[in-house]
Amino acid sequence: MAARASTNIPPSLRAIWNSLEMTTTKAIVCHDTHANGGWKLEEVTVREPGEGELLVEMVATGVCHTDVLIGGIPGGAAPIAFYPRVLGHEGSGYVRKVGAGVTVAKEGDPVLLSFAFCNDCIVCKDGQPAHCGEFTPLNFGGPFNVFGKKEGGEADIGGVFFGQSSFANLSVVKECSVVNVKDTVTTKEDLQLFAPLGCGIQTGSGTVINAAQATEKDDIVIMGLGGVGLSAIMGAKIQGCKTIIGVDRVASRLTLAQELGATHIIDGSKLGDKSLGDAIKDLTGGNGPSITIDTTGVPALIKQGVEFTRNKGKIIQVGSPPFDFKLDLDLFSFMVTGKQFMGAVEGHSFPPVYVPKMIQWYREGRFPIDKLTKLMPLADYDKALAEMHDGTTIKPILTF
Template sequence: MQTTAAVARMPKGDFSIEEVTIDAPRAGEVRVRIAGVGLCHTDLIFRDQFAPYPLPAVLGHEGAGVIEALGDGVEGLAVGDRVVLGFSSCGQCARCAEHLPSYCRDFPPMNYAGMRLEDGSKAYVANGEAISSHFFGQSSFAAQAIVRARNVVKVEDADAPLDILGPLGCGLQTGAGGVMRSLACPAGSSIAIVGGGPVGLAAVMGAKVQGCSTIVLVEPVAARRELARELGATHVVDPTAGDVTEALRALIPDGFDFAFDTSGRVDAIQAALGALTSRGMIGLVGVPPSAEDGITINIAAMITYGQRVVGIMEGDSDPQTFIPQLIALHRDGRFPFDRLVRTFPLAQINEAIAAQARGDCVKVVLIP
């Protein structure tokens, strides 16, 4: 069948809106009619070859929609099910058995290969040319997507706003899960969150859910600092106004229990490290500007104060349980992520990328 997709054809180039042929779902797959798909920084860094990905490609990994067709052997799902699309994992390795599928042994090939691993085939074709698919097991910058059934999370709440739920499958679960699951911040603890994009603001909301007593957002854009206050931040810091470590230490002289970096900037991570208390922990989720970037740690100080640095993937989320939890929190008014969202037609993806880069909006959701 024919569908419409946004195709990435060259690094740092515009996406092109094209009519493509999409496969029928094969064994273990479903076809989903996309109601909305989030635009994530990760889509752009793979387009731009921060990590190799075969172009041309249909990217997109924060989709939500309705199942239209089932491949052989798919159980527990039905045509007509409303679903959020998460990432791919094998379901069989040690980490998957621990309900930590984002650390799956096969995560890189299953999410970054751009093809079916069984035979190297791709789900999209344009004018006889195979187009890379299965990005994060879904490639949802399209009106229809072929998705591995294990990616799919059913939405049981009939009133949940399906068109904007897709970002729960990556960016929002990364921010909220980083605080609620990876760091597991206890009630009454303190946290400094660096970066006020969708991941950082999701972390602010997650910290409020956890009952953190001091929630600080470090963010240069004034409108985002104000939004963070409305979402639960107790304090905000403008990193352009002076030394960030000093500003954080002025709030809590003994240091913060937790820090959470969404920026990927070495200077920002070092500043947050300098504001940790004894036994403090910092979680890192921000992709750095360069794959070679690294931070410097004073080994003696790290030992003396027992401080911890942890890398976090997808908020340590088990999507089958955590995404429904976030939907329930949203229903109860405790995770109002809709306040971050601005929708654009999929056909305006390039305009949406520019608007997000300018800071005109926090989280773009594309509507096919």
């Protein structure tokens, strides 16, 4: 069925749009926040891939807190939230069609999906695409109409979230978001297990390995032990860090952190009269950590992390704080202590290089991501979100 031009598409692109055919697929369409009942599993149409795009048949997609941040929180979540759209950004699947100019993969290749980047700005050319100058518009912007209502065929549903919108069985994916794994992944089961490597697991472990460049001399603290934080624990173990401290309030997460390599754990709900900083200093010879990673985005924890990190230490912000939060620093004191405060996105990773490394570590038994994950049918997305929030499941993976 030929697609009709959407009113959201600029006139200059309508001729191209009208030349594309539509295919029917299932997708979780975000019409409003999840809290308001706005996520619906629907049958929609998806257009053909254009230049620099691929049509990927998903076999799985991880669920990440960023999906909830953008499409789950009451009140619209963020300035970059809009509806309707298809979210999802930890996809894996097989290439079904390729658009003009695509060289990263061919039809039938298994692929893992990660974030989008321009590959043209000075930061991308310097090998740091996770901090691309166009990161926000490319990954969060839109509407980038890809999907449409089953009846009518109009492209009025946004796609290419993080270049992929993997909450759809068939989705149009940007070439830059594709990691071809035809030489390393041979089964559908492995492709499903590896789906979250392109975001949450990459973010956590990469922050330790690529951003912090941790070594065996480091005492490291990781605040928040969800999928990102526990992946950071695994990264710290790979790097052989001297002391690895995990901080959380959920007992099951703290126990799992120990299984994954934490040398110490702190239950933030059981500190009593002791401050978090004092508890951490007690475990680091009174010095505080040389590396502090916050995955929570909680302002009070961020402020404490700046204080208890030792002189010349690194504070790395990974969790998304409230959009109106401003961090006040006593600049003279901060200067004198020689501390570094930096942000990290996607673990400072270049996915085509870093994702295969994680697969190799898993096969060597050094990166047990299977302890974080749980496969669930796509239709169980409500249950997946609930279990992710209450700690029952660290990293739900929705399967098609």
